[in-house]
Amino acid sequence: MNTGNPTPATPSTPLSEPAALDDALLITSQEEERVSVASNWTLVWWRFRKNKLAVFSAVLLIFLFTIVLAPDFFSTMDPETTDAKLAFIPIQRIHWFDEGKLRPWVPAVIGKRDPVTLRMVWTTDDTQKVYLRFFSAGYTYQLFGRFEANLHLVTALNPEDANRIHLLGTDRLGRDQWSRLAYATRISMTIGMISVILSVVLGLLLGGVSGYLGGLTDMFIQRLIELLQSLPTIPIWLALTAALPRTWSPERVFFAISIILALRGWTTLGREVRGRFLSLREEDFVLAAELAGASRWRIILHHMIPTFTSHIIATSTLAIPVMIVTETSLSFLGLGLRPPAISWGVMLQEAQNIQTLALAPWLMIPGLAVIIAVLAFNLVGDGLRDAADPYSH
Amino acid sequence: MTTPKPASSPRQVLLEVRHLKKYFPIYKGLMRKVVNQVRAVDDVSFFVRQGETLGLVGESGCGKTTASRCILRALTPTSGEILFREADGTVTDLAKLDRRGLARFRPQMQMIFQDPFASLNPRMTIFDIVSEPLYVHGMRSRAERTEKVAELLRLVGLRPEYMQRYPHAFSGGQRQRIGIARALALRPRLVVADEPVSALDVSVQAQVLNLMLELQEALSLTYLFVAHDLSVVKHISDRVCVMYVGKIVETAPTLELFAAPRHPYTAALLAAVPVPDPQRRTAIQELPGEVASPANPPSGCYFHPRCQFAVERCRQESPQLEEIAPDHFVSCHRAAELSLPGAVSHV
Amino acid sequence: MHPPAFPLLSVQDLKAYFYMDEGVVKAVDGVSFDVYPGQVVGIVGESGCGKSVTMKAILQILEPGGKIVSGKVQLRVRRAGRPDLDTGGPNSAEELLDLTRLHPNSKLMRKIRGAEIALIPQEPMAAFSPVHTVGSQIMEAILLHNKVSKAEARQRAIDAFRAVGISMPEQRIDAYSWELSGGLRQRAIIAMALSCNPRLLIADEPTTAIDVTTQAQILRLLRDLQREKDTAIIFITHDLGVIAQMAHYVVVMYLGRVMEQGPVNEIFANPRHPYTQALLKSIPSVQSTPRVRLPTISGSIPHPFNRPKGCPFHPRCTQFIRGVCDSAAPELLAVGKDHLASCFLYQSQEVTA
């Protein structure tokens, strides 16, 4: 070998004799075959589903999202309907059986005015039964703002009883808490999602630019991130939200708050994206693509972004609960969303003083909703983060 | 300093590196002031002939990877020339080209990586990985690419049926074959292999070395083979370059280098290799001291603090690479007078 | 060399498995070997064959999920003047102790680690904590096993540094591990391992991550120390060159089992097991002819979850006997003086003989 003059390569002809086949490690079982052709997302899913708690939380989140999509379906009445006469009705417990048969009902509530305090005092009367029906027609509403619909999860069997069902009681103004909670879920979850989506867009853009360009741009963006992260958040948010004009419509306030939340939220993601960009630039497979002559865009789109999407999704999932809690806190303090918008924070405002709490403890239920949502997002996020890199052990 | 000039030989020089330097700045403080430089590659010159294997050996951190990445222009050299001869005979200095100018040369020079895990994108199938260079260079028909990938996989000893699998289904040795298939997709003329077998199991190393030798013969490839394992380098190379702290200390035909090294560092390196023969027990000989730091190299000959033959001149004056026999270049003031032991008795 | 009559350490049919979600990894599946006082036993095998797990099982420091399933690890312990090692047995100077019977966190087991058996771990960075100086960590080990004053412990640590050839030991002792170069760090690790005069030193790939010239220094050092102090060493590596230079006795492992073991000259000159034979042929050496086809072992090492049935090497073995090698695992039986192999090629001969 290697003595004579080698003949120059002739690219058009077949390459050459194949080498001896490496037969010894043929994959044998079907299970292995399945694993060997499993894509990244399949592997992530296989790993994720092993985490039972995360899967359970994911199911819970899917349920919450259906509420977000169609709150009217879940509500029993218009959440804005006020009736001072019906204030502070307590929770009605659902009874599933009536005289041994499956026939769900709630006891009617009977109000008496206390002669001394002049307050309504409600008692449940098990003899007066308000029968319930599931998946039946109720008041009409616009589904997705377009289609007329009147299907509801639960309505009164007898249409006259429609206003007598308050599964979670009523508030100071006699508004039905169950229905309000459905609406609040929509607003609070959406604001969390929208601000995280905005953060992701900002984070990807600025973090990507910072990581890819490096140099002065990188330095500037890094200092900006440090500045934003070092600001004390609560006072800044207080100041910003307090500056929102009182005259703005709830929708405008809603978007303004999302943006305010995203303004700081992107910094964490920006850091992460930049870090991944920097480390990916050093990866051998990126260099291989570069040597193959791939363009910068091809490298970013085919090699870098797919590599960190699962991480970005996990990080964003973990960011949503932070946004939800922030919005709730701001609204609770009266600085976030304001009535007539309904969010968990706005609802919790009702439970602000001890007196109401002692009198109507059910007004704290929105707090429970916050806890459940935050926990579920965190558990799913943790599960995703652990599953995000299926190639490590 | 003169650059090694190839002695007259039937083979043409494919690649010639002249006075290649790559310095990495060391920053300090908030203003990122440059306080020093790592002289990772410090005036390196060598050439590779068409169809041969040039081994590049040296200890960790001596600049092998940096030098090979400069040649492939994955890094921009600080200074120096990288002269590459195309098939039609034109010679171009790659060091001067920008991204666009390099595009034409990319298919002609490819790389085989050390880490069989990091070098394949785990999110792409074997087909996507091996066909990427083909796609980028204009082969858009999927059927055509499938056929080509099948041919490449067969060439490296893998079954074409594996095409739709992901890298995680393969062992280290098989991944290395996939990496070789990708490197060969564009029919390169020069293949730079940076430690292609050092991450592999002992029993698999030989498979990959055999494959590389077979492919070289079949496709008349030229290899620049970077490694720290002298036994592997000896096995595969026609000629060997020995690096120490960013410089080349000796270049010679393989057998000559192993039988009669002329540089004290080469001799020390050879003596340090444990021989797999329990009958030759006295073989462990140690070289005192530590490898110098490329950020603070010693004065004169970089090897002088560890060299048992050092004289005053070595402390002051940096030796130049000189040809002391045909194709044998040494950078040592005392190369002519020293007689050093080799690792093999016969030439 | 003449081995003394009794082994210092005797590992008998040791099995250590990892129980994981995906299944059971039989990392060590029946390993037996003896180590005699003052002997260097080399353990060779490719990545993942269970070398480190065997050592961790001996020392009872397996990671969570790992369990010793069966087997014995008998260590001859000194009793004289060491009441802390008193196990209540008959009053002899030495006695046999089955380490697998001890609780991993028992006082006795902790005394044995370090004082009787010292380990040079495979990950050199894991040996020292980055937040304490190397000196304070060595002193801690000395104070744990000896009743000496702090000043005395420091002096011993400095002596240990000097003994392993670290220049300026008084200053280097106050350095942090990350301030030392690879070679110096490895020397410091050896100093720490030897600081309590163990009778057995386990060196798990002590030179794999370092350069040949530094490797030569470390090998020379270990060899000198071993000769001076007559310490027994279990030397783990996958480099056959290093084994040839260092070991008296060699154990060849593959997929958690011992394939062959014997005196180093026998293993290199007269290997009996097909795996050892193939491995020796497949490595290029500075002595061998360049640019020729090397004999290879086909295929690759199976994934730990799919261990082949029968002889673990059978899918890659050229002398594989259909119906025999793939049905039962061969036993480790004598094929010469002190030379054992686990292969049916020799067992059938024995039956016919």
Ligand SMILES: Nc1ncnc2c1ncn2[C@@H]1O[C@H](COP(=O)(O)OP(=O)(O)OP(=O)(O)O)[C@@H](O)[C@H]1O
């Ligand atoms: N991007 C970089 N920035 C700063 N220093 C660098 C960089 N890349 C390499 N170096 C330094 O340059 C020197 C040479 O590194 P290089 O990776 O080329 O060595 P090598 O010979 O390939 O070593 P190894 O055998 O460990 O792969 C080292 O001292 C290293 O620390």
Ligand SMILES: Nc1ncnc2c1ncn2[C@@H]1O[C@H](COP(=O)(O)OP(=O)(O)OP(=O)(O)O)[C@@H](O)[C@H]1O
């Ligand atoms: N903590 C652990 N959990 C699960 N499996 C493990 C664990 N540690 C080791 N193993 C498995 O046990 C087997 C033996 O591993 P071990 O570390 O002993 O190999 P080794 O021979 O030391 O290899 P190397 O040369 O790479 O150090 C491997 O298949 C490994 O995957």
Ligand code: SF4
């Ligand atoms: S120049 Fe001097 S110090 Fe350098 S290798 Fe030669 S003899 Fe040694």
Ligand code: SF4
């Ligand atoms: S037992 Fe059979 S398969 Fe195993 S090494 Fe011996 S001959 Fe080969």
Ligand SMILES: [Mg+2]
């Ligand atoms: Mg390198």
Ligand SMILES: [Mg+2]
């Ligand atoms: Mg190990």
